[in-house]
Amino acid sequence: MRKTKIVCTIGPSSEKEDIFEQLCLAGLNVARLNFSHGSHEEHQKKIDMIKRVREKLKLPIAIMLDTKGPEFRLGLFENGSIEKKEGDKFIFTTDKITGNEQRVSVSYENLAKELEVGDVILVNNGLSKFRVTNINGNDIETVTEVGGVISNRKSLAFPDKMLKQVYLSEQDKADILFGIKNGVDFIACSFVSRKQDLVDVKNFINSNGGADLEIIAKIENNFGIDNIEEICSECSGIMIGRGDMGEEIPFEKLPAVQKLLIT
Template structure:
């Protein structure tokens, strides 16, 4: 029973029911629905399939809707691919034009106003870098110089490092998608390009207004502004996604692992979910085996105690979606045997709650005590009776599974991302004991730490 959870993105390579079934069996805990692509009808079909499989397999795989967010893209080009050469002058238009090697348009007209001479424009995950050398006021065009050679296609992503953009955080499309999440029982919403705490509150207001009070908000940190405000974002969010793709083009590459480690530690200390994403098994889009660097990347995330790792293109559009899930799950499971759980236990104490919130303080104490006892006395499991107490136990990263007794499947899916938590709906002690024995976690006489009705007791299987 792995503690680190696995998120897999659905797409053309994995949307078939038979493939999704095998992905669940291979270890997927949460399916990600990428709303940067596809219609509500398309995603609704995938969601229905996931719901049917949860019933068929008796699983509680969660559903995560990932918004498009306030992104900037290039416009259309005259040909399939346009080669922009190093040293060439490229004009960026704020009005739609059919682009070529000397000019192209962007989807955000306000870019002209936000930029100044000397600022950098990174296109297509940063593979093309342009520097603003002039602003043409009459035509409202940015005149740039190419720092390198790269072939660009239509609708490629654009990143603007170290510039605060005045784009609205929630577009009309995002608003419709957030409402769709609320009305279709998604468990999590990943808010792309979250920049400040106010962005989280805006998403929460839309969700609550449309019956989505139980949808948890996972904020994607993808630019310098988000990194700078991450601690205040964590306070109001349910979790964080370390979205290393855009983040790596917005901030210096060497700063990404520093930011990643800080976010993992800060989220754990505050009892919030943290997912590490992007390029974890990138080579497996075309190859059946990962690189050694990719294996080490996943291993270090597990060592640091992240709640989950995520597959994007590997499972959505790659040639080896099932193999990617299987290998990621194997790496997680193997490395968990080497984790310094005492260090993670102590890190869980570094956060703080409002001292007037006696309920949360009580749950915190129970979670810490249970994890400490399980670690020191080699407990086989923690049995947590209730949704909130299971979340607090996960905060302290116990070295054993947390079996969470919950009232319904919505609560169970709401725990799908949390470290070490394995929900049982309307189960009892014997049901949970059988689960441990079946998974070879414990035997007769094994110690179990029980959290129930605000009390901690010790029992044996």
């Protein structure tokens, strides 16, 4: 009997009912829904489809709701994107502005209060790198260390910097309530950094009728790695997010870190 389970993300290429049925027959065990993208209406259609297929095939296909988590993103640019070269100065700001060649807004309103001179800002999964040179009110002044094209809504990361953003956002709360209503089986919590993140999620779930849900902690940064033992005490399992983890850890070290986490 095969003991290893297969989790498949249900997206544009796999949300068609006939394709999903083939995946189930090929060995899919868990259907993952990524709530970083899509509306509740779109996810409802996927959940309804998954339930129809598993009833038709008489297979115990579980449903996993993957939360957006405490993500940090750029705002919009006037022309959609810009290009920065090594040595260029650039400003990240918490002001609500439309970005240009000199500055761009960020999604976290307290960022300028928490970063310090010398901190690193990674953009677009680490493809571009900026170092903080000065904090001026709501503006975070930086110099480009690794250039490239940056565009609308790209991700931000701050290696080895624990920001004070509340872990459980209003969007995640609404998504989890949606999942409880639809009887999902797993909640995968993104960017878990410490035990308290999961305690907050479990308290919210338990107080809203979801006490039977299984919690999966996604380990995606250095804080999650450092606190792995206390995190494991509050969840049913872990997922290793190598994509986001690769922003903080050199790619050649990822296999060793992954092995350390699962042993």
